[in-house]
Amino acid sequence: MATLTHNTRYPCVFDLKFLRWERYTSEKNRNSDIKTVTLGEPYTLWVEYCMALRVGNRVLYQSEKDTTLILEDIKHLIEDFRRLAHGKKDRIVFHPIEPDFELSICKVTESNASVIVSSISKMRAKTSAGATDPSSLFSVNVWIDYPNQVNHFYGGCGPAVNFFVEALDIERFTSQLEAELKALGSYFNGPEE
DSSP states (O other): OEEEOSTTTOSEEEEEEEEEEOOOOOTTSOOTTOOOOGGGOOOOOEEEEEEEEEETTEEEEEOSSOEEEEHHHHHHHHHHHHHHHTTSOSEEEEOOSSOSEEEEEEEOOOSTTSOOOOHHHHHHHHHHHOOSOGGGEEEEEEEEOHHHHHHSOOOOOOOEEEEEEEHHHHHHHHHHHHHHHHHHOBTTTBOOO
16 A cells, blocks of 8 residues: 555555556456557556545545556556656646546746745644755645445545645655556456566
């Protein structure tokens, strides 16, 4: 499971767990790992996942159902997290094609390119996250599309958490996502042993 939180002990947590490849059964009961498309077009690989929002020792929200992410979206998300953690990007917003959640992360800075942070926000960030330099912080906002989770109606509303992380927290989450993806193994060969 990949866990986004500050220093592994911050009270707000976003958990994301990749479960398995989404598989289809062919109409002719042939090899179920192969999906044939017309005109030889490439097809999209999907990964089933579940997620949770936690605050302290309580689960604020846990997936109502397993849902899916596109493999290419996962790869882009991992790449964007790396760029964010290494200062090559100031913000990301991830809203999957199956919109069961949205994850946005932005660097807390005072610059011409970002939102101006008030002095009280700096003090709150320093106190909340235990950081010595508030400018090294990232603000995280994760919200769940609850109507989509329960009945496939894209409502855009549901529970959310907002918290702070540092670059090391983003790097740890990214490494955990990569390990989750690697543990799935090849779509055609199954999980790695």
